[in-house]
Amino acid sequence: MARQSISQARSQADFINGAEIDLMGESQDNYTVVTLDAIADRLAYLGALYTQKLQESLSKVDASSSGKLADSIMALDVKIFGSIYTVEIQAAKYAKYIDEGINGWAKSRGSKYTFRGSQASGKRTKKMGPTPLTEMQKNVKEWLIRESSFARQGFTTTAREKRNENITDTTTRAAISAAFMIKRQGIKPTHFWRDATKEMRSIVEIELGKALKVDIINSITV
Numbered sequence: 481m482a483r484q485s486i487s488q489a490r491s492q493a494d495f496i497n498g499a500e501i502d503l504m505g506e507s508q509d510n511y512t513v514v515t516l517d518a519i520a521d522r523l524a525y526l527g528a529l530y531t532q533k534l535q536e537s538l539s540k541v542d543a544s545s546s547g548k549l550a551d552s553i554m555a556l557d558v559k560i561f562g563s564i565y566t567v568e569i570q571a572a573k574y575a576k577y578i579d580e581g582i583n584g585w586a587k588s589r590g591s592k593y594t595f596r597g598s599q600a601s602g603k604r605t606k607k608m609g610p611t612p613l614t615e616m617q618k619n620v621k622e623w624l625i626r627e628s629s630f631a632r633q634g635f636t637t638t639a640r641e642k643r644n645e646n647i648t649d650t651t652t653r654a655a656i657s658a659a660f661m662i663k664r665q666g667i668k669p670t671h672f673w674r675d676a677t678k679e680m681r682s683i684v685e686i687e688l689g690k691a692l693k694v695d696i697i698n699s700i701t702v
Contacts, residue, residue: 555569
């Protein structure tokens with residue numbers, strides 16, 4: 481019994497692996513490879529639509545502190561690996577943090593992500609000059625300059641130069657303070673990616689179903 485099972489399994493494996501088997505006398509010349517052009521085109525469209533939905537979802541939650549996140553979201557070209565068609569969506573790495581939030585030192589946001597480190601212990605060290613800003617502090621400072629009243633006062637170039645040092649000092653202190661509070665309180669999840677994905681699921685099923693029908697019809701009529 482075991483010998484028969486092995487034989488059957490081997491026959492099945494030979495068939496799957498493309499062994500030369502005469503299927504009812506049919507010649508291989510009677511068969512053509514089906515190209516899924518409609519599906520490839522539809523995937524490109526869905527990638528662009530998904531990008532639009534993500535940007536709109538981000539705009540709805542008013543995540544202004546996300547900086548250039550919306551601009552970073554884009555659909556890449558459709559890739560074809562044999563019979564597998566894929567389209568990838570690219571976005572800045574911190575998109576997942578804006579979507580799922582980050583737990584703070586003093587407040588949980590129900591996220592799987594948590595800011596590293598902990599609140600300062602209160603120990604003081606001797607100052608040896610200005611401490612370089614962290615990446616987070618730099619980003620907050622850039623946002624403050626871009627979004628705050630400093631960016632809207634309409635100074636002339638000369639006037640701006642005169643106030644530059646004062647503005648820089650003020651925004652630097654504000655950025656350090658804001659970055660500290662962000663780490664302490666965490667970042668509230670927006671779920672913009674989750675919501676856009678949920679909306680896209682039904683659209684993908686319908687659109688790919690249509691594209692598959694077109695490809696099947698085209699393969700029959702060729």
